[in-house]
Structures are given as structure tokens and as C-alpha cells.
Amino acid sequence: MRTDSGQGTPEWSIQEIAKAAGTTSRTLRHYQTAGLLQPSRVGHNGYRYYDGACLLRLQRILLLRQLGLGLDEIRGVLQGRTDTIAALRTHLEVLLEERDRLDRRIASVRTTIGKSERGATLMPEEMFDGFDHTQYKDEVEQRWGKEAYARGDRWWRGLGEEGRRAWLQRSRALQADWIAAAGSDAGPDSADAQDLARRQFDWLAGANGGQEVSYAYFTGLGEMYVADPRFGANYGGDAGARFVRDAMRVYADRYLV
């Protein structure tokens, strides 16, 4: 138990002080190498000994730790470099942001579970050009008209499991090729880009349920890729979306007049 080093100040072994503070000896060694807490004395055999001041300092460290502060921040506080209240305030903001992220994630998981339960293959809808038919139903109706949505939905449901999978693979392949093409230094009127634009046209023709793809529809869609980041994201972000839009416009001017 307690020993007196001969100078009247009581001191304890590493295990004793660890238990007293409700932690482990490993943690104490860790704090030492981290520069947070030095033993008050080290025996000739290398044993660490701690006194009352150490115990107080340790309590303080553990309090801040349990509030979630990192060892670096705690070191700043202990050295007086940082004000305790300021450190806590900063920390609080981090925690609040963390909770926000967590809340959003929880909501996402919940809706995903809900959708899965309602029979979605999970993610097909998500991937259709960045559109989730169920989630964005209202928006789609507003943007393309009620009739267009219903037609698209019928077509989509009519594809069947296998058909949807194939369709998505084709969509994704097309998007990936767009991204790769945008990364090269070929212009939107290059043969490669125009080939992609043609595939894009065919792809849309297939998706439109037999409805024709007009000049206005085609170029308008291109504009939307740029305007709406949720769409553009599927084509490699802003720069990629612009490339797609330009290539589509060139194609339309050339073949859809």
C-alpha cells in the first residue's frame, strides 16, 4: 500500500493510484509518454511512484477525458496554454456537429429500412440517374409533368427484376464512360464525345417508354445535369456535367433539328 519516501510526502505505486482514480496502469504509462502526467519519483529499479499532486492532476485529466476531450487538447489545458472553458466550448461544437451527422445517418438508415421492407431491391431506384422514384416523386412530377412520371414509372416497373438490373448496368456504364471522356482532353464535339451522346440518346429513347426524345427534351436534360448537382454528381461533378451538356447540345444541333 502506501509508502513514505522519507520526505513526508505520501506516494503510491502505479497500480494503487490507478485503482484509486478508477483507471489502469497502462493508461498511466500512456499518459506519461503522451506528456500528460509524470510520476513524482522513479525508483532505482524503474518503478514509478506518484504523490497527491499527481493524483489531483490525474483526476483532472480523467474528468476532461470523460467529457470527450482528446489528449492533445487536455495537454493544452494542463499547460495553461488553453483556457478550460474555451476548450470545452470548442469541444461542444464538435460534439454538436457529430450529433447532427449521427441524426442524419439514423434518418437515412431508417428510410432505407423502410424502402427495403416495401420491396425495393435496395439501390436500383437510387441509381437511376440520381433519382429515387419513390422519394422524389413529387419533384419529378413537378419537373416533368404527372403524365411523364406515371409513364416512366410504368415502364420501370414493367422491366422486371432482371431487366432493371441490366438497365442499371447500362446506365452506369454510360455514366462511367462520360466521366472518363470528360477527363480526357477531347472536346465535346470529338468523335468519342459524340458517340457517347448518341448512346445517351438511345438510352433515353429506351427509358422513355416509346416516347420520342425531342431536341428540347435532350438539350434541356443536358442543362439540368449542370443545374442540379444531384444529377451532375453522376457525371463526375460540375466539370463532368458541363462536358456532357455541351456534347449533348452539339449532338442535338447536328441530328435533332
Place this chain on the structure above:
Amino acid sequence: MRTDSGQGTPEWSIQEIAKAAGTTSRTLRHYQTAGLLQPSRVGHNGYRYYDGACLLRLQRILLLRQLGLGLDEIRGVLQGRTDTIAALRTHLEVLLEERDRLDRRIASVRTTIGKSERGATLMPEEMFDGFDHTQYKDEVEQRWGKEAYARGDRWWRGLGEEGRRAWLQRSRALQADWIAAAGSDAGPDSADAQDLARRQFDWLAGANGGQEVSYAYFTGLGEMYVADPRFGANYGGDAGARFVRDAMRVYADRYLV
């Protein structure tokens, strides 16, 4: 950009598929070593190539990742070992617990900031025998009487900064010694234990503001250490608290009759 391996199935390089999916090539290599996603083909030069099926699988992985699932769980889902919905439900519970912990931590940080602002040295009061004078005011009054609380509070405030620090060091030293003694196999009536009981008595006499420490008060306090885990925690938990109580009772029977 895209290449055709000669079998009609389109494929992409590692960078291309990474960009298309909105991630990095490093991540793809990582998923491979993690057993989540193999390239559809590996060139004679070691280059990885991915096809549309890979892209779909990757999208699925990334979706689950962004919901917060770990790679292990995702592997289970992909292999069909785990039901997707079941995995998400389990995950949701983890997230909810996480948020609970976060909420509690946020509350702790907030009250700590509040107390610090109101001039607390931060943690002195916390440590006084597990009591926070401000937080547990009502409880103390109920347990020990209004008068006793006021007297203790006056005494405490009268100590001054330096005095409080010294007092706390003494308290902590005493508690640590109790814990160490409880860990040895000496009984509550051993010389060591009785020496501690005497120090405990002196300590209480000093804290009581000149008020005498009666037999009932001393033994009652010992009982409370066992009954109230918040007190007992300072003496090493339940077993430690029992040891302290027993030693205090022996001491009281011997010297406080």
C-alpha cells in the same frame, strides 16, 4: 477511357471506376484485400480492370458504407450470410445507443461549462467525497439537514483556493489508502485499517467546522458509503466501501462510545 477486353463486356481501369463511383483507387484496392470486391480481370501487367457487375457491387458497398456499416458487416450482406434489413436494423440500434451516449456527453459538457463559468475551480467540488456542493445541494440538505449543509458550505468557502486544494489532496490520499488497504488481505480490525479509520475521523472532524463527530454520525457515514454507490465509488466500489464501513464501525465501537 473504356476498353473492350475482346469479349464484348465493357470494362474500366481502376481510376475510371473509382471516379465513376465517387471514391478513390486506394479504396478499391482496400476493398479487394478486405475481400469485398475483386476486379473482373487482372492484366498480365497486374493492372486491375472492372466491369459493369463490379460497378454495381461497388455502388452497393458504398451505399451501405455511407449508412455507417463496417466492412465486416457489408461482407456478410454481400455474401448473403446476413439479411440486409436485419443488418440495417442491428446497425440502427448501435447508432441509437451512440446518439444516447453523445447526448449525455453533450449535457455533461454543458453543465461543466456552466459550473466553470460560475467560478468553480472545476472539479474541487466534484471530488469532495463524491459530492458536488452545488449540484447535490438539495440532497445534502435532505440527508444531513439544512443547518449542516450551510455550515459545511461556509467552512468550504472559507478555506480559500489554496486551502481547498490542500484539503482535496488530503481527501484523495486518504481514499487511495483505503483502496490499497481494502486490496490487501488485512481485516477491518487490523492496525493498518484502524489507523486509516483514525485518519478518517480526524479528516471528518476537520471538515465538520468544529462540530463534533459523534458515534452515530461516524457509523452512519460508513453505512452510507455502502448504500450510495456515488460515495462508495470513491472507495473502490462496493467491496471497498464495505471494508471502510467495517473498519469505521470497529473504530467507533472502540473509541467513540
Place this chain on the structure above:
DNA sequence: CTGGACCTTGACGTTACGTCAACTTCCATA
């Protein structure tokens, strides 16, 4: 003197990659 408890340093594991480092391969251009 000896067994067991306690101490030391050193090093690996944890999570999902980010970030060099060293080296090879591919491809377009001079």
C-alpha cells in the same frame, strides 16, 4: 530459496482508408 505478484519496455491490434516511397508500365510526342 522459491513461487507468485507486480514492475519494466517493446510491440502488435483496432478502423478504414490517406499518404508517401520505390519501382514498373503505358502511351503520346519529339
Place this chain on the structure above:
DNA sequence: TATGGAAGTTGACGTAACGTCAAGGTCCAG
């Protein structure tokens, strides 16, 4: 054809805060 740059590869370290061996010294009671 030589070459320079972009892109590919494997290997390894870093991250936060310790937990958990491993191998070996120290202390103490019987």
C-alpha cells in the same frame, strides 16, 4: 526509337487511445 509524364503496382507507416500479450527483472512472504 528514345523519352517524359501519367497511371499502375506492392509495401509500409500513420491515425486515437489505449488493450493485450510477451519476455524478462524486482519484491516479498513463507
